[in-house]
Amino acid sequence: MREINNLKTRLSAAFEMKDLGPAKQILGMKISRDRSAGTLNLSQELYIEKVLSRFRVNDAKPRTTPLANNFKLSKEQPDIAHAVGVVSRYMANPGKEHREDVKWLLRYLRGGTAVSWMSRLQKCVSLSSTEDKYVAIAEAGKDMIWLADYLEELGKK
Template identity: 65%
Template sequence: MLIAGSSMREINNLKTRLSAVFEMKDLGPAKQILGMKISRDRSVCTLNLSQELYIEKMLRRFRINNSKPRTTPLANHFKLSKEYTSLCFVKVKVTLQGFVDTDLGGDVDSSKSTFGYIYTIGGTTVSWMSRLQKCVSLSST
C-alpha cells in the first residue's frame, strides 16, 4: 500500500521533530517488533506478522517440540504448522468468520468428545482452541 504524499510529509515532519528532542536514527522499514517478524509485499498490498520463533521457543520451553500432531475436529479445514505461523493482512474487505465443530466420543479411551473453534478475520486465523471435554456426552444435541 502506498502512502499518500501529504501523509508521507506528516511522517517526515514528525521524525524531524522527534529527532530534535531525542537521539534517534531512521533504520528503514521495521523488520521485527515484540518478537514478531514483519514482512511486506507492497506490490500485492500484503503485510505478514509471524510468531514462528516465539512458537518454537514455547514448544522447547514446555519440551513438546518433538511431539506428534493430534487431530482435532477442525483439522480438515485449518492447520497450525511452522510453515503457516503468520497473520497475513491484505487490502481487501475484511470479514470476521467463526467455525465450531466437535466429535462425539472421539477419544476411544475415555469416550469424551473434542470441541474446537476458530475465528478468522479476512481469512487469517486470529483465535483458535481445541479441547477434550471434561465429561462424557451422551448426545450430540
C-alpha cells in the first residue's frame, strides 16, 4: 500500500488528478470486490441494456442461443465470443441477413443468459505451450463439470 500511495503522490505532482477511491465502474463494466474471498467480479449487464436500448431491441423476445440454427453451432463452441466472431466477419459489407443475425445475438443477451468467464494465473509452471494448453483445458473441464452440477441442482439439464 505504501508503494501505491507513493505512486499516487508522484502522479499527482506531474498531473492534475483526484483520488476517487476504489473503482466501481470502468468501460461500462460494474466492478464488485470481495477482498476476504480474494475475488473481483465484472458485470456488463448495464452496458448490455444500453446496447439493447440503442438498437431498439430491449423489449424483444429473448433467445436461448447466441446464433440461429442455420449457423450450425457445435456443442463445443456455442458461446458468445464465437457468435460475435462469426458476425464480425461481415463488418466490411454487411447485408440484411447479417443485421438479422446481430439482432438475434442481441435478443440472446436480452434473455439475461449467464456467461461464465475467468482469467487467472495457472497454479503450476508449464514447460511448454502445449502443456500450458493441456492445463488450461483441464481447468476449463473442471469448470464445466461444476456448472453442469449447478444447473442440475437448479433443475436444468
